[in-house]
Amino acid sequence: MSKLFRALIMGPPGSGKGTISGRITKFFDTTHLSTGDVLRNNIEKLTPLGIEAETYIRKGSLVPDDSMVKCILEEIKDIKGSFLLDGFPRTKTQAEKLWEVQKIDSVINLVVPYELIVERVKLRYVHMPSGRVYNLDYNPPKEPMKDDVTGELLIKRQDDDPDILTKRLKVYDNETIPVLEFYKTKGILNEFKGNTSNEIWAKLKPWLEEHMDLKEEE
Numbered sequence: 001m002s003k004l005f006r007a008l009i010m011g012p013p014g015s016g017k018g019t020i021s022g023r024i025t026k027f028f029d030t031t032h033l034s035t036g037d038v039l040r041n042n043i044e045k046l047t048p049l050g051i052e053a054e055t056y057i058r059k060g061s062l063v064p065d066d067s068m069v070k071c072i073l074e075e076i077k078d079i080k081g082s083f084l085l086d087g088f089p090r091t092k093t094q095a096e097k098l099w100e101v102q103k104i105d106s107v108i109n110l111v112v113p114y115e116l117i118v119e120r121v122k123l124r125y126v127h128m129p130s131g132r133v134y135n136l137d138y139n140p141p142k143e144p145m146k147d148d149v150t151g152e153l154l155i156k157r158q159d160d161d162p163d164i165l166t167k168r169l170k171v172y173d174n175e176t177i178p179v180l181e182f183y184k185t186k187g188i189l190n191e192f193k194g195n196t197s198n199e200i201w202a203k204l205k206p207w208l209e210e211h212m213d214l215k216e217e218e
C-alpha cells in the first residue's frame with residue numbers, strides 16, 4: 001500500500017530547503033512544489049502574478065496573502081498523491097487558509113543558525129529554470145558556474161544580496177515563526193537541526209524512510 005504523505009518543508013531563507021527538497025524527490029515518491037520557483041517562473045513570463053510579485057521579492061518582502069493563497073491552492077488541487085510544499089505557507093493567514101482545504105500530515109522544519117545562513121548565502125548560486133541550488137563552498141557545480149544537468153549558466157539571486165537577506169530573515173521571524181507555532185499545536189511539527197544540509201540529511205533520511213515510499217527506479 002502506498003503511503004500518502006502531504007508534507008511541508010520549512011526553515012528560514014538559506015536554510016537549505018531547495019537542496020533538501022532536491023534530495024527528497026531524488027529518493028522518495030512525491031511531487032515537489034516550490035513557491036519561490038513558481039513566482040520566479042511567473043516573473044520571467046511576465047504574468048499578472050509575476051509583475052505583482054516582483055516588486056515584493058525585490059525588496060525582500062512577502063507577496064500579499066490573497067495572491068499567494070489563490071496561486072498555491074490552484075497548483076496543489078491538481079496534485080495526485082503525496083506532495084512536498086516548499087515556501088508555503090509563510091504567514092498564519094496562509095496556514096489557516098491551506099488547512100481549511102487541505103490537511104497536512106507532517107511539517108519538516110530545518111533549523112540552521114542565522115550566522116551560518118548569512119555566510120552560506122554569499123556563496124549560493126542557482127539554476128533559475130529548474131530551481132537547482134549550488135554552493136561554491138560545499139556543493140559546487142561540476143563545471144564552474146554551470147548547471148550540472150543542462151550546462152546552462154548559474155546566477156546569483158538578487159534577493160540573496162546581504163541587506164535583502166537580513167530583511168528576509170526578519171520577515172521570517174515576524175511572519176513565519178507563528179506558522180511553526182500553528183503546526184506545533186496541531187502536533188505535526190518535526191525539527192531537524194544542523195549546520196549543513198549534509199548534517200540535516202543524515203537525520204532526515206532515516207525519518208523519511210519510515211514515513212514515505214521510496215522511488216522505485218534508480
Ligand code: AMP
Binds near residue numbers: 063064159
Ligand atoms: P524563496 O525562494 O522561497 O526564498 O522565495 C523567494 C521570495 O518569494 C520570498 O522572499 C517572498 O518574497 C516570495 N514568496 C515565496 N513564497 C511566499 C509565500 N508563501 N508568501 C509570500 N511571499 C512568498
